[in-house]
Amino acid sequence: MYYFVSDIHLGAGDAQQSRRTERAFCRWLDSVAADARAVYLLGDIFDFWFEYRRVVPQGFVRVLSRLAELTDRGVEVHMFIGNHDIWCYDYFTRECGVVMHYAPEVVTLAGRKLHLAHGDNMNIDNQPMLRLLNTVFRSTTARTLFSWLVHPDLALKFGYWWSGKSRKSHPNKCVTPDHLGFLVEYAREHHRQCGDVEEYIFGHMHFAHEHSEEGLRVLFMSDWSGDEAHYVAMSDDGELQLKSFTIDETVS
DSSP states (O other): OEEEEOOOOBTOSSHHHHHHHHHHHHHHHHHHHTTOSEEEEESOSBSOOBOOSSOOOSOOHHHHHHHHHHHHTTOEEEEEOOSSSTBOOSHHHHHHOOEEEOSOEEEEETTEEEEEOOOTTSSOTTOHHHHHHHHHHTOHHHHHHHHHHSOHHHHHHHHHHHHHHHHHTSOGGGOOGGGGHHHHHHHHHHHHHOTTOOEEEEOSSOOOEEEEETTEEEEEOOOSSSSEEEEEEEOTTOOEEEEEEEOOSOOO
């Protein structure tokens, strides 16, 4: 089995909410570990992440240990950066054996070609402010200056404030299938150019949905802030399914 998940936003909310999310995600990792060939983390696994050369954010040891255990057992773990954890470098690779991806990719699994991406910087040509923010945040120069000039304590304080502000400005209850159209249109255009790719998996929008049309299927995964999260599972014979996972207070 191959598993895809996104938008955990570890560290979001108060201490109780953050620990609840981490425990739930650990239970999910434990549940898929039994038959996973690979686990794909499609962005925003952390609500904010910024790596200095020798400093990383505190916390999340339960999740990091699970990821290391998976890769130690030979299960591939792939992480695609999202707009909240865009500033990852090599820490997860060195410490946990995770394969990092910094751009959307087409991968072949179980004989099928899948397009995988978080979805935050795609088809945004008509949104100049969003394009500007993406350019700045993805700039190597900007990241280097930020790491030189801003103390880690201040960087994390600013990062969590910015992440929370961004999340509150896009509440989940306002999202409908119509809001996913820009990514569906991206998939259509990509499919026109690369006809052998028929299935696309995205996160980012915090809204679980499946869009199907002739020759094209687009799956959207939810975030983990509510009572239920949605992820994608792919069997060894290539069947893709959008599945749900109940989030509760059970200690993993």
